[in-house]
């Protein structure tokens with residue numbers, strides 16, 4: 001990777017997934033970066049070299065960049081604004097009750113910048129924000145400046161971030177695309193120079209209007225979420241008509257026009273982006289007197305999908321009252337400890353409401369604050385995945401962590417009270433349970449394994465022998 005000949009002074013507002021990865025990535029390619037957060041404890045931990053969340057490779061890179069002196073942390077707006085020629089806003093944009101994005105954190109930073117800026121700077125909006133936010137930010141910076149009585153010169157640019165949690169460092173350092181939305185030549189020049197070392201080809205850098213730039217982030221997330229909900233709908237149909245969604249997916253993925261990514265059926269999507277961004281784009285449609293029916297359906301299918309695992313267990317048992325339920329995987333996807341809008345949370349809530357007890361395991365998530373008041377005999381998180389299944393009636397696989405791939409089915413049969421496996425990610429779709437007393441239910445897989453398949457005498461009983469003779 002190239003580094004810069006002329007380092008740019010950058011200040012990044014927000015030391016969350018996006019802000020911290022961006023700040024560190026920009027420092028890694030040679031820029032002088034200050035990362036500011038209002039969370040003093042977070043900043044204190046970062047100053048001690050502790051990254052407050054798990055992201056592969058990030059901790060090492062932060063340590064390296066701090067050691068070179070190119071990355072430092074602060075809680076002081078004066079410090080950050082005095083430092084930056086580029087002032088990058090990477091704070092949260094959570095949903096309001098009507099689904100639209102809450103821009104208060106973004107506006108707050110913009111006003112602060114306006115009040116303290118005394119040199120030319122490019123104000124970059126990296127947070128995911130609705131179309132038109134650049135105008136709001138421009139106004140908020142100007143308002144802040146007016147309040148302080150200073151005349152200031154600044155430019156605004158939209159620069160959405162496309163990183164994926166769990167792969168964030170690689171996504172930032174080797175981007176498929178970097179989008180700069182601005183009509184200000186100075187902003188385009190400075191940001192193009194800032195990102196130049198990350199552009200493996202000129203095609204990576206895409207310059208456009210602020211509004212197109214703002215919309216492309218939502219459009220991309222909506223497209224990915226649509227693929228997931230589409231496959232979940234096909235999975236539902238597969239269950240109903242006796243098809244296997246894994247085979248359907250295999251065939252679809254072989255078509256280069258379709259491709260294989262984001263084509264797996266499962267327990268539905270979660271995380272800090274898809275659910276909130278979909279609701280925000282629908283709200284944007286409403287604001288423009290448009291009914292975004294397709295995207296509304298994507299949300300609807302996903303909401304329903306959150307119940308699929310529970311419904312499968314309910315169908316099997318009739319009632320879950322008193323049942324002991326093991327859950328493997330709590331984070332919204334593997335390689336992250338992020339639990340925002342994770343499907344496992346909905347499942348836990350519903351299981352507890354049904355009168356079941358829950359024992360969960362996740363490689364990284366060791367505490368769920370929203371369930372901290374639940375008695376440990378009703379809900380607990382254990383350190384070992386196989387401790388979770390002891391005396392369990394059902395195992396739910398919710399997050400497809402790599403370490404869950406190898407399944408010790410003998411141990412499940414030995415330790416579980418009844419061996420029902422509800423595989424919410426079809427992780428073990430190719431596992432042969434043979435004659436084991438296991439009921440295995442995938443998503444959209446009507447051909448799932450059931451001991452009943454072999455008759456009441458099992459595979460080697462009368463029916464099994466008959467089957468061998470005729471096959």
Ligand SMILES: NC(=O)c1ccc[n+]([C@@H]2O[C@H](COP(=O)([O-])OP(=O)(O)OC[C@H]3O[C@@H](n4cnc5c(N)ncnc54)[C@H](O)[C@@H]3O)[C@@H](O)[C@H]2O)c1
Pocket residue numbers: 013014015016017018019036037038039042090091092093105108109126127128129161162163164165272273
């Ligand atoms: N997480 C992702 O995978 C991802 C990917 C692409 C885009 N985004 C978008 O990026 C934005 C940030 O997301 P995130 O996941 O990093 O959020 P986050 O919640 O992890 O981090 C936001 C940080 O901003 C800090 N903050 C709030 N107000 C501040 C202020 N006035 N000054 C300085 N810091 C302040 C918070 O304390 C927090 O640490 C959102 O708009 C999100 O939609 C997120």
